[in-house]
Amino acid sequence: MVSELALAAFAARTGRHLVRPPAEAEFAAFVRAFDERAYRTSLARADVRWIARSDPAFPQLLRSIHDPPAGVFARGSVGAELLTQPAVAIVGARGCSSYGAHVARALGRELAAAGLVVLSGLARGVDGAAHRGALEAGGRTIGVLGCGIDRDYPAAHRELASRMRASGLVVSEYAPGVEPAPWRFPARNRVIAGLARAVVVVEARERSGALITADFALEEGREVFAVPGEITSALSRGTNMLLKLGASPLTCAGDVLEALGVEPPPSDPPVVTAAASAVLDRLRDGASAADELVRATGFEAAGVAIALSELELAGLVAQVDGAYRAVMPSK
C-alpha cells in the first residue's frame, strides 16, 4: 500500500485534492523519491502530527464518510483521541448578524459545558463565535482548516487559533504549504460534517458554505439542526430553508443534548434584583439598545446600565454591537 502521507504530500505539491492514489506516472515517481522519514521529521519540528486514514487513531466517524481524507494533520496540545470524542459542528455565515454571533457563542459555551467537543471552520462570524464560546466554558474545541495545517487563516483569527491549540486541536487534511483556495472550503466542510455527530447551522444566506456542510451531514445520516431566524433577514434565508427541507429547528442547546443522549450539566438560575429582572423581561421580547430599554422600562439611564451589567455578569444577557439580548434558555 502506498503511504497515505506520500499521497497528502503529493496533493500539496501538485495543488490537487486527492483521497486515493492516482494511477499516474508522476505520482509513482513522486512516491519513489519521497523521503517519508525526513518529511515526518519536518512535521515534528513544526509540532504537526499526522494521523493517517489507516491509523487506528483516525476517527471512525470520519473514516465512514464516502470520501474520507487520506489522513489529517493536527496541531495542538491534546492527543488525537480528541477527534474521536462526541463533537457537534456549529457553522454559519462569515458576515453574520449580532443575533447569529450571539447564538453561536451561547451554543458553543453550553455544548462545551455539557462535555461535547465544539467543531467549526475557524472562519470569521459564526465559526469564530462558536469556538470562542467553547473556550469561555473551559471546553474543548477543534478548528478544521481549508488550507495547509501551517497557515493562520484567516489572519484575524491567529490569536484565537493559538488559544484553541492550547486546549484543543486545529486540524486539516492539507499538508503544510497548501494555500487557501475557494474550492477547498467545500472539501473542508465535508471533514467538519464527517467529524460531527450533529451539525448546527446558526445563520446562513441562501447560497452558503454552511448549507454544503449541512448537505454532507444529511448524506452521512448525521443530525442537522437549523436555528430559526426572522424571515425578513437574508442571513436567515438559508437556515429557514433548511427547516423547510426537514432540518430540526434548534431553540436551545438542550435540543442537541437530547438528540445525542447527553445529560445537561446541572444549573441553578441566578438570582437578580427586581430592576434587573424587569429589564430581562423586556429583553425576552426581543433585542434592545440601552436607550430603548430606558424608554420601555421608565427607569433612569443609570439604573438600566446597572441592571444590564448585573445581567451580563450573571450570564443572562449578552451585548453585541450595542444590542442587548436575553441569553436563550438552555432547555
Add this chain to the structure above:
Amino acid sequence: MVSELALAAFAARTGRHLVRPPAEAEFAAFVRAFDERAYRTSLARADVRWIARSDPAFPQLLRSIHDPPAGVFARGSVGAELLTQPAVAIVGARGCSSYGAHVARALGRELAAAGLVVLSGLARGVDGAAHRGALEAGGRTIGVLGCGIDRDYPAAHRELASRMRASGLVVSEYAPGVEPAPWRFPARNRVIAGLARAVVVVEARERSGALITADFALEEGREVFAVPGEITSALSRGTNMLLKLGASPLTCAGDVLEALGVEPPPSDPPVVTAAASAVLDRLRDGASAADELVRATGFEAAGVAIALSELELAGLVAQVDGAYRAVMPSK
C-alpha cells in the same frame, strides 16, 4: 328540531357556551316563550344577520368541525357567501414585536392580493395588522369576535372593525349582548380555525391563544404554518415550538398559495435608485434604525432618509417603531 337561534339566544341569556340544546327544563321553558320573529326583527334593525348551522349558506368547512357553533351572527356589507370562500387565518400575539406586526401586515396584504380571504380575531397586535394588510390590498377580510356580535371589542379597533364591515364581515357565534370573557376566546379560536383552509401563526408566546387556534386547525386537518423567529425572543417561542411539533415553516406568502394551489398574482419588481438599492441590501441583512443605516452605508443622513422614503413608496421597505425592514420576498 329546536330553533338554533333560540339556542343561541338562550346561551346569551344564561352566559353559557352551548352548541347543542341542553336537556333542561329551563331551556324548554325558554324555547316555549321565545318570540323568534321579534328576535329576528331586532337583529335586522341592528343590521345583524343570522346564519344557522342547518342553513345551506352556513360554511361547510365550519360545519365539519367536531363542535360547530349553532350558527353565526354576521355584520357587514357583503353576503354570507364570503364565509365559504377560501380563507387563511393569520393569528398571533396581541403584544407582538415590530417584526410580528410587519410580517402579519405583509402576509395579510399578499394573501388578500392573491384573492384569499384573510381571517383573524380582530385583537390588537398580529390580528389587527393582518386585517389592515388585507384592507390595504383592497382585499376581503373577516373578523371573528369572542363576544357578542354587537360589541366593538377591543374598543381601540372600533374604526378598523367598521372598515372591515364595509368590504367584508365581522362574525361571532355569540348573540348581541354577550360580554367578552376570557373563556370565550379559545372557543372563538375554534371558529377561526374552522373557517380556515390554513392557519398561519406569526408570533406567539409559549402559552398563547394562537397556539390553541393552531391545535384546533391540526385536529381538523387544516394546514398549519408557523413563521420562524429569533430563538432569543419570547414572542417567537410559541412559533418555533410549533415548528418543532411539525408545523410548516412559512417564509413568504407564496408558501400558503402553493399549499392551497392558488396562483400568485403577477408582479414586476419595482426599479429603484442605486442609493435605495444599497440601503435595501443592508436591510435584507436585518432590521435597522435610520442612524444605523447612515453608519453602515456611509451615506449622509438626508440621503438615507430619501432612500428610505423611496423604498417605502415602492413597497420594498416598511417601518414600525423606528425599525426599518425589507419587505419579505413574496416567493
